[in-house]
Structure formats: C-alpha cells, structure tokens
Amino acid sequence: MNARTVYFTGGTEEGFFTAVFDGYNQPNAYLTSEKNLQLGLGENLIRVQPDMEKVARVERKIKGLDARAIGDVRLALRHRDEDREQVAFLYVRQLVKTGKSVRGMLSVEGVRRMMDLRGQVLNEVHRLKGFLRFSETNEGVLYAPCSPDHDDVDLLASHFVARLNAPFVIHDVWRRKALLYDGRECIVAAVGDAEIVESEREKYFSSLWKKYYQSVNIAERKNLTQQKNYMPVRYWQFLNELS
Amino acid sequence: MIDQTRLKILVDGAKYDVSCSSSGSARRNSADGVGNAAFGGICHSFTQDGRCISLLKILLSNDCAFDCKYCPNRRSADVPRAHAAPEEICELVMEFYRRNYIEGLFLSSAVYQNPDYTMELLLRTVRLLREEYRFNGYIHLKGIPHADEALTRAAARYADRMSYNLELPSEQSLKLLAPQKTKASVLTPMGVLQTGREEAAALWKARTGKTERKGRGKFLPAGQTTQMIVGASPETDGKILRLSESLYRKFSLKRVYFSSYVPVVKDPLLPTVSAGLLREHRLYQADWLMRFYGFDSAEIVGEGENLAVEYDPKCAWALKNMHLFPVEINRADVETLLRVPGIGAKGAYKIVSARRFAKLTFEDLQKMRIVLKRARHFITCDGKFYGADNEERVRTALAVAERLDGAKQLSFFDGDEGGLLRKSERQSISLSVLDGTKNFLLHSTPSIAKSALDGQF
Numbered sequence A: 001m002n003a004r005t006v007y008f009t010g011g012t013e014e015g016f017f018t019a020v021f022d023g024y025n026q027p028n029a030y031l032t033s034e035k036n037l038q039l040g041l042g043e044n045l046i047r048v049q050p051d052m053e054k055v056a057r058v059e060r061k062i063k064g065l066d067a068r069a070i071g072d073v074r075l076a077l078r079h080r081d082e083d084r085e086q087v088a089f090l091y092v093r094q095l096v097k098t099g100k101s102v103r104g105m106l107s108v109e110g111v112r113r114m115m116d117l118r119g120q121v122l123n124e125v126h127r128l129k130g131f132l133r134f135s136e137t138n139e140g141v142l143y144a145p146c147s148p149d150h151d152d153v154d155l156l157a158s159h160f161v162a163r164l165n166a167p168f169v170i171h172d173v174w175r176r177k178a179l180l181y182d183g184r185e186c187i188v189a190a191v192g193d194a195e196i197v198e199s200e201r202e203k204y205f206s207s208l209w210k211k212y213y214q215s216v217n218i219a220e221r222k223n224l225t226q227q228k229n230y231m232p233v234r235y236w237q238f239l240n241e242l243s
Numbered sequence B: 001m002i003d004q005t006r007l008k009i010l011v012d013g014a015k016y017d018v019s020c021s022s023s024g025s026a027r028r029n030s031a032d033g034v035g036n037a038a039f040g041g042i043c044h045s046f047t048q049d050g051r052c053i054s055l056l057k058i059l060l061s062n063d064c065a066f067d068c069k070y071c072p073n074r075r076s077a078d079v080p081r082a083h084a085a086p087e088e089i090c091e092l093v094m095e096f097y098r099r100n101y102i103e104g105l106f107l108s109s110a111v112y113q114n115p116d117y118t119m120e121l122l123l124r125t126v127r128l129l130r131e132e133y134r135f136n137g138y139i140h141l142k143g144i145p146h147a148d149e150a151l152t153r154a155a156a157r158y159a160d161r162m163s164y165n166l167e168l169p170s171e172q173s174l175k176l177l178a179p180q181k182t183k184a185s186v187l188t189p190m191g192v193l194q195t196g197r198e199e200a201a202a203l204w205k206a207r208t209g210k211t212e213r214k215g216r217g218k219f220l221p222a223g224q225t226t227q228m229i230v231g232a233s234p235e236t237d238g239k240i241l242r243l244s245e246s247l248y249r250k251f252s253l254k255r256v257y258f259s260s261y262v263p264v265v266k267d268p269l270l271p272t273v274s275a276g277l278l279r280e281h282r283l284y285q286a287d288w289l290m291r292f293y294g295f296d297s298a299e300i301v302g303e304g305e306n307l308a309v310e311y312d313p314k315c316a317w318a319l320k321n322m323h324l325f326p327v328e329i330n331r332a333d334v335e336t337l338l339r340v341p342g343i344g345a346k347g348a349y350k351i352v353s354a355r356r357f358a359k360l361t362f363e364d365l366q367k368m369r370i371v372l373k374r375a376r377h378f379i380t381c382d383g384k385f386y387g388a389d390n391e392e393r394v395r396t397a398l399a400v401a402e403r404l405d406g407a408k409q410l411s412f413f414d415g416d417e418g419g420l421l422r423k424s425e426r427q428s429i430s431l432s433v434l435d436g437t438k439n440f441l442l443h444s445t446p447s448i449a450k451s452a453l454d455g456q457f
Helices: A013-023 A052-065 A069-076 A084-098 A109-131 A153-163 A200-215 A224-230 A233-238 B004-012 B086-098 B115-131 B149-156 B171-177 B183-208 B237-251 B277-292 B313-320 B334-338 B345-354 B362-367 B391-410 B446-453
Strands: A005-008 A029-032 A044-047 A142-146 A168-172 A177-181 A186-190 B055-059 B104-108 B138-142 B161-163 B224-230 B255-260 B379-381 B427-432 B439-444
Touching: A005 A013, A013 A029, A013 A052, A013 A084, A029 A084, A052 A069, A052 A084, A069 A084, A069 A109, A084 A109, A109 A153, A109 A233, A142 A233, A153 A168, A153 A177, A153 A186, A200 B004, A200 B086, B004 B055, B055 B086, B086 B104, B086 B115, B104 B115, B115 B138, B115 B149, B149 B161, B149 B183, B183 B224, B183 B237, B224 B237, B224 B277, B237 B255, B237 B277, B255 B277, B277 B313, B313 B391, B334 B345, B362 B379
Parallel strands: A005 A029, A005 A044, A142 A168, B055 B104, B104 B138, B138 B161, B161 B224, B224 B255
Antiparallel strands: A168 A177, A177 A186, B427 B439
C-alpha cells in the first residue's frame, strides 16, 4: 500500500473543506485534526491553511448534490472519533462519485459510518436537553456544567434561549468552553474553572427535587438495568438528584 | 412554598399513573413567558424502576371521596392526607422547569369533596400557571369523572393533553372494584374532548384554509390518553386489546397505557400477587403492532385468549401464518417487511432505502445492524434462505432469542414473582448461538437449553 498524504486540518470546518479540496484527487489522502498523530515511513504531512475560496467551492458542490449533506458533515465533525475528518471526507467523495444523495446507501460502509457519527452527535444533543441541570447563582444566573462526549454544547443554544428568560451558562468542563447567554445574545467562549455561589432558593428547590426523585420511584418495580440503559452512568455526575 | 412532607404524600399518590410522555405538542413560548413544548418530548431523568421523569407528577390533594378498591388514596385507606394550593404547584413547576428538571406538569387529584369542586381547583391551577406565571411548557391534566362538562372544556383550553383513566377493562370490574366510576363517566368526557378537538380543527381550517399543523392545535394539541390496570381483574389480553383498539378508533387516543397490577392495597376482592412485568410488556408490544405496524387486534390474539408468553406477539402471529413466509428482502413492500419478526420500523426503512442502490445480501443486513436472530427464519436475501429448516426449530430459536433478550435487557425472567420462571427452574449454561462465533450465558429451562445444545436451531 502506498504511503498516506496526511492533511492536518487544524480542527476547523474551514480547514476541513480546504483539505477536501486539496486532497480530493490524492488517492491516499488522510484528513485529520489529531495533534499527536504518528506518521508512518515515507508519509507526508501537509498543514492546511484555510482558504475561503476553496471552502466556498466545496460547499457549493456538496449543496448542489444533496442539500442535507453539508449539515451532516458539520455534525460529524463534532464527533470525538479520531477518524471523523476522514469519515466525512470519504463521504464527500462517495457523494461526488455517485452524483446524487447517498444518505440511504446504507450497505456502503463509508455511508454507514458517516450516518453513525451524525446520529450519535444528534442523540447526545437530545440527551443533554434532558440531562442538563441548572443551578441558580446568587446573581440569578443559571449555570449548568456538563462533559459531553462530542463537541456540541453550542447546538443547545436555540433550545434553551427559546425557553428560559434568564441569563445562563452551559459549561463543557472537559473542553473548557462554555455557551454564554446574557438575556440577549448567545456566544461560545473559552473558560477555565467556574466558581459558583448558590442562592438560598437554589438549595431549597434542589432538595425538593431530590425528594421528588426518591418519592416518584416505585420500589416494587426496581429495574436498574433499564435505568442505566436510558440514562448512561457517565451523565450521572452532573445530575443533582443522584449526587 | 410546599414542604418535603407534603410533596412526598402528593407524589406518592400520583406515581402509579403510568403516562410520563411530554410529546405531541409543539406549543411555542410567548415574548414574556417561560418554556415551550418539544414535539417529540424530552426525558429528564430515570428512576430506579427504569421509568422516565419528564413531567412533575403530582396531586392537588390525595383526600378522596371515592373508594376504589385498588387505589392507595381511597376513602377507606388509612394514609396521611395532604393538599397543595394552586400557587404552590405553580411555584414548584416554575422553579423545577427553569433548572431543567422537568418538561412540565402532570396534574391530577383525588376527588376532593366532589367532582365539580376538584375540577374547579384543577382548572384554577392550570389557568394560573398559564396566565399569571406565563408558563408555556407542557401540561398534562387529569380529568375528573362526573365533573361538569363546561369545567372540563374550560380546563382543556390550558392543557396540552388530558386523560381520563378507564382503570379497569370492563363495566363489571368497575362495578366491583371502583363503585363510584362507570364506563360512561370516563367515556362521555373523552367524547366531549374529542368533539372539542374536531371543532377547533374545523374552525382553523375554515379560517385559514389549512389543516392544523401537528402539535399546534388550539384545543389539546397533544390529544388524550388513558390507562388500564392489568391483572387486578379477570379480563383477557384479547379483550383488553379490542377495547384499546376501539378507543383509538373512536376517540383518536394517542396512547393507551397499561399498568401491571401491584398489590399495594389488601382487599379480599383483589389478587395478592402482582401481574408481572412480562404481561404488561406483551400488551405494549401488541399495542405497538396496532398503532405502527398495521395489525388489527383480531390478527394478534383471539378475544378470549391471552398473548403468548414465550414469544413476542409478532412472532406468535408469524408462526400461525408460516405460509406467508419467507419474503424476499429485496422486493417485499414496506408493509410486508414490517410484518417480519425482528424487523422494526427503523429496520424496514433502512432496508427500503438501501436496496434502491444495490441488491442486499444477508451480510449487508448484518452490517446495517438489522437484528436477524428472529428475522432470518422469515426472509430470503436475493433468493437465499438462512433460517432453520423446519417449524419446530424456528419455534425453539425464537424462544431462545426471547429468553436472551429478557435476560440481557429487561430482566423479565428474574426477580419478579410474576415472571416466566421460578428460580428453581433456572440454570446457567454457556452455549454457542447459531453462527458459532459468540458465546452467551443463557438463563434457560433445562429442556430449552438442551434442545439448543443439540443444535436444534
């Protein structure tokens, strides 16, 4: 097998689409944003410089073939899988080769992997809509820490902006970034540790919630397996009813 | 503010209501309001019994004038009684909602003093929540049987979903166990609300020329549901499913919930053992077949019969209709695929979309993660058959598949006394399944285990 030509995208969407443009005709192209990548013998590393013209051309091409594909690619790039860029790249190639939408082509492995990544990101976004827990600070800000598998906290913006009439923070503690809403605008910012002083009301209602959680359980129907299937244990550390 | 003691009492009384869904409504927030409704519903937590918490499930009062035998809040029960003021409920909902604990409120009540008085209290609470607290999240409101029709209709204007619980699947059982309830006292208001929904939809159509969008209706956008207790009275599964089917047709119910009877109350008229989770599970499987897979209740089970214990209802149907199988995966229409045991709505969709591009083989299906341990006996892939060669072996294989699922995911087969097997009948053995590549630890009866080991599937 020939040695790969590795395109380092820098982890941005623009970097990715530029790399798709540059690497498209390179049969052994491998796209990645993995910083600690081990290069094999004779392998080439190219650090991609985002080029907006190339980005626009690639996006236009994809949109022309399948209006939904560009959204699928963007979702997949948020996945934590190390191969996410390569999976998305091969999907784009398959799309261009086929010349029309390939999302139903589930007997092809590349398409399946792409749809898996996309689905897993969307699934987590849906879960977070349920499993986030806000606590109210002294200043009346709602603060929710979380540690999602994928880079997706900003996808929660429209959901919570539409619902809450208070400023809020959704903090991805692992990626050290947060979605901040001040009552008018929503931004994503890099943040470090957060120090929170809870209001008195917060303590009261948090304890009522714990009481509710215990009371609503039907002990005669205990089924811990099912509980864990629906609510994986990795989310538990941020659920106040379980801590 | 409500305190922990009253909260516990009012939640204890409400928790046996099975319905937990917050789906079916796409209510929007208002400029000065809090909350909206997500059409697909959102689960916020799961309790140790594996049930989801989506709505704050609570009673306004557990002080009941009725004396239904099965109910922990009945008049004659010796339990602590409590009430909550409408304002207390509203405050709790608002504070829980903004912390993202819940999607909304599931409000119910014991019949306090009399039905009209209780319905008025419920109406006052939901109106307050919508108009004063500007809450636009989900509200599921329980209707009180025998309450005035005008009150019911007024309350429905504030709720997303309403439900009247039938509780028992026949008039005789109601008479025996819930003497103040009659079938009519539940079905009449259901009819009133369904008429209300149809009128609102017609009005919208007349005004705008368009059909109401899903979940955006002006009158109970998420429709109605009901609930039946299974195993407290002698009705068969066949009877229960026929009743459910007629409710779906007549009142366009969104869901019929089944609640397997748990003996929390002692009474000579009630059984002392729980009905078991398996029976409830089978009823839900059959319910899904009626709602999403195009089955009639008559196809699933005879009126005087119960659903099979060893297989799910679709397998049981397929075993009775072996002449319809196998079907060719590359040609069968989607309705036919939906009738293949082991192929669900998602699987059928995957197959139909993938085969437009290429002929599908058995390996393709495996890679597409179509579960084949049941389906393989009922399909051909490009003419090739991969199942067992006679009906007896198919039966065994299906029963084993069921046992594996039960042991792995649902634990129907261990723990509860109503389950399929008693402890002494169980054995743990290790065996190879079908392709010989995977080893499962199987909990099984000796006879099934033996036939499995003998390679009979």
